[in-house]
Amino acid sequence: MRANLNDSQQIAKDVSQSPSSLFILWREMIKDKLALISLVVLSCILLIVYGSALFLDQDKIVKVDLLSIYAPPSAEHWLGTDYGGRDILGQLIIGARNSFTIGLLITLLTGFIGLAIGLIAGYYGGIIDNVIMRIIDFILVLPFLMLVIVFVAIVPKYNVFTFILIMSAFLWTGKARLIRAKTLAERELDYVSASKTLGTPDWKIMIREILPNLSSIIIVNLTLNLAGNIGIESGLSYLGFGLPESTPSLGTLVSYATNPDVLQNKWWVWLPASLLILVIMLCINFIGQALKRAADARQRLG
Amino acid sequence: MEFLKVNHLKVYYPIRSGFFRRVVGHVKAVDDISFQLNRGETYGLVGESGCGKTTTGRTLIGLIKATAGEILLEGKDLAKLNRRERSYHRKDIQMIFQDPYSSLNPKKRVLDIIAEPIRNFEKLSPQEEKRKVQYLIERVGLHPDSIYKYPHEFSGGQRQRIGIARALTLHPKLIIADEPVSALDVSVQAQVLNFMKDIQTEFQLTYLFISHDLGIIRHMCDRIGIMYRGQFVEEGASQEIFNNPQHIYTKRLISAIPNVDPRKKQEQIKLRQHVEKEYKLSWQRYFNAEGKAYPLKRISDTHSVAIL
Numbered sequence: 164m165r166a167n168l169n170d171s172q173q174i175a176k177d178v179s180q181s182p183s184s185l186f187i188l189w190r191e192m193i194k195d196k197l198a199l200i201s202l203v204v205l206s207c208i209l210l211i212v213y214g215s216a217l218f219l220d221q222d223k224i225v226k227v228d229l230l231s232i233y234a235p236p237s238a239e240h241w242l243g244t245d246y247g248g249r250d251i252l253g254q255l256i257i258g259a260r261n262s263f264t265i266g267l268l269i270t271l272l273t274g275f276i277g278l279a280i281g282l283i284a285g286y287y288g289g290i291i292d293n294v295i296m297r298i299i300d301f302i303l304v305l306p307f308l309m310l311v312i313v314f315v316a317i318v319p320k321y322n323v324f325t326f327i328l329i330m331s332a333f334l335w336t337g338k339a340r341l342i343r344a345k346t347l348a349e350r351e352l353d354y355v356s357a358s359k360t361l362g363t364p365d366w367k368i369m370i371r372e373i374l375p376n377l378s379s380i381i382i383v384n385l386t387l388n389l390a391g392n393i394g395i396e397s398g399l400s401y402l403g404f405g406l407p408e409s410t411p412s413l414g415t416l417v418s419y420a421t422n423p424d425v426l427q428n429k430w431w432v433w434l435p436a437s438l439l440i441l442v443i444m445l446c447i448n449f450i451g452q453a454l455k456r457a458a459d460a461r462q463r464l465g
Numbered sequence: 466m467e468f469l470k471v472n473h474l475k476v477y478y479p480i481r482s483g484f485f486r487r488v489v490g491h492v493k494a495v496d497d498i499s500f501q502l503n504r505g506e507t508y509g510l511v512g513e514s515g516c517g518k519t520t521t522g523r524t525l526i527g528l529i530k531a532t533a534g535e536i537l538l539e540g541k542d543l544a545k546l547n548r549r550e551r552s553y554h555r556k557d558i559q560m561i562f563q564d565p566y567s568s569l570n571p572k573k574r575v576l577d578i579i580a581e582p583i584r585n586f587e588k589l590s591p592q593e594e595k596r597k598v599q600y601l602i603e604r605v606g607l608h609p610d611s612i613y614k615y616p617h618e619f620s621g622g623q624r625q626r627i628g629i630a631r632a633l634t635l636h637p638k639l640i641i642a643d644e645p646v647s648a649l650d651v652s653v654q655a656q657v658l659n660f661m662k663d664i665q666t667e668f669q670l671t672y673l674f675i676s677h678d679l680g681i682i683r684h685m686c687d688r689i690g691i692m693y694r695g696q697f698v699e700e701g702a703s704q705e706i707f708n709n710p711q712h713i714y715t716k717r718l719i720s721a722i723p724n725v726d727p728r729k730k731q732e733q734i735k736l737r738q739h740v741e742k743e744y745k746l747s748w749q750r751y752f753n754a755e756g757k758a759y760p761l762k763r764i765s766d767t768h769s770v771a772i773l
């Protein structure tokens with residue numbers, strides 16, 4: 164009886180890091196109506212976007228067609244055309260795919276860098292930690308957007324990959340800090356000491372012992388970051404410093420609205436893209452918030 | 466040759482402060498202690514909270530770096546070994562941790578927890594590995610099927626047994642047990658302690674048993690060392706220290722052991738008052754001006770005290 168009591172108390176205590184924490188994250192998110200709806204909506208959008216993008220030819224879509232400049236929505240062009248006579252719906256789909264893929268890649272890349280560096284800094288501490296933290300401080304004081312803009316302006320041939328790399332080079336710092344802080348706390352726990360006395364090498368302790376205990380935090384952070392990264396990409400493209408026009412992106416479509424005539428009279432050019440950005444970012448954010456709540460035992464819906 | 470010999474061990478933690486985080490002083494967590502462990506015995510380390518027991522244990526096993534002093538295991542200085550030798554000798558010393566909750570990784574199954582040292586040192590096939598883990602888990606009194614469960618599915622006492630099974634995996638010679646039962650229910654404590662005694666003979670273990678509970682120490686230990694502020698104040702055979710304590714600090718600790726017998730309660734209170742009076746009167750005899758203990762002085766073959 165006593166053992167049972169202990170057990171259940173303990174389960175209540177460390178449920179956030181119990182083995183099924185990913186399952187708990189999932190369960191909590193399902194309980195959150197808003198997050199569930201967001202998940203369904205987002206899945207549909209992604210399914211449609213990635214599915215139909217397979218059948219679209221990017222080169223054909225970005226080809227200028229002078230005969231149908233600014234055509235309003237019609238049977239041929241469901242969402243009309245832009246100033247080059249290019250089909251908006253096609254651009255929207257390809258653009259959404261590009262924007263999402265880029266956001267995802269940046270998130271994964273920064274997640275990976277931040278994880279590796281954060282783990283090393285937090286696990287070893289001392290001088291290594293100090294040096295890494297100073298480097299991060301330095302990167303954080305740099306004017307990130309300005310440097311990206313300068314980079315885009317001076318590098319003659321930049322494409323999706325250089326864009327992802329330059330973005331990632333700046334955006335890993337927040338994650339590294341977060342992971343470091345969590346690792347610092349985790350390494351004080353006895354299971355890490357136990358692993359050391361059992362002769363487990365440091366890299367294995369970091370990857371096999373500590374990392375699994377950070378999984379829910381990482382998932383939450385990456386999800387919330389994904390929305391932000393899609394936003395940054397769209398924002399930069401909007402300003403004209405993102406992807407070249409030959410690579411459709413949601414931001415490029417929205418940026419057509421800088422022309423007052425388009426903004427007032429040709430809603431089909433920019434409105435769908437704006438709405439799509441809004442919906443995608445909101446959905447991801449709602450999912451992320453639900454995950455965040457789920458990862459924090461005190462805020463669970465039960 | 467002694468099994469384990471500790472010579473003038475010192476562990477100082479730097480105190481840093483100021484903008485450049487300069488070292489402004491030291492916490493002398495362990496300040497020049499020497500003792501030895503004989504093969505097969507249980508040596509108890511007792512003292513109030515913060516006196517440096519954990520630091521001593523963790524330094525012996527290599528989790529903390531010693532500031533000065535030697536640790537000789539079967540004549541070999543552990544600090545002077547190269548990498549390969551050290552990892553080899555690592556197997557000889559294992560630890561049972563105080564907190565059975567944080568000492569098992571919540572994300573790993575019992576099988577993976579106990580197999581961790583096997584995977585580091587021996588190349589066994591999955592079947593052999595599983596058989597070995599099951600043997601160990603049965604040996605510590607758990608069901609062989611529990612190897613597929615996760616730590617949170619066990620009670621505190623059961624978890625501590627899993628920790629013990631893990632420590633036994635590499636056939637260590639010395640086990641450092643840092644308050645192995647203080648996180649457990651009183652009813653479970655005796656069970657785990659007796660179990661530790663059983664495996665001691667079976668696996669021919671030497672224990673360094675750390676505790677602040679003199680009752681448990683008396684039950685478990687052949688010899689004990691009483692620590693006070695990083696130093697030893699009294700050391701020797703358990704019997705002698707309990708029956709004939711010499712240092713005032715030891716007397717205080719012993720008089721503070723709760724007595725279960727209600728008839729002796731009055732006696733105990735009187736003893737306590739007596740010791741307190743002696744403590745106030747004869748403080749100078751036992752501690753120097755800085756409040757530190759004097760060097761140990763041998764008063765019999767098996768008993769040393771820190772008095773002038």
Ligand SMILES: Nc1ncnc2c1ncn2[C@@H]1O[C@H](COP(=O)(O)OP(=O)(O)OP(=O)(O)O)[C@@H](O)[C@H]1O
Binds near residue numbers: 478479492494512516
């Ligand atoms: N990492 C550290 N940095 C600085 N000081 C420390 C550190 N760890 C321990 N100390 C100090 O060293 C002293 C001894 O600590 P230790 O943990 O060895 O005590 P203990 O005898 O195990 O106490 P307890 O019975 O409470 O476990 C304490 O004064 C403590 O404040």
Ligand SMILES: [Mg+2]
Binds near residue numbers: 518519520
């Ligand atoms: Mg301690």
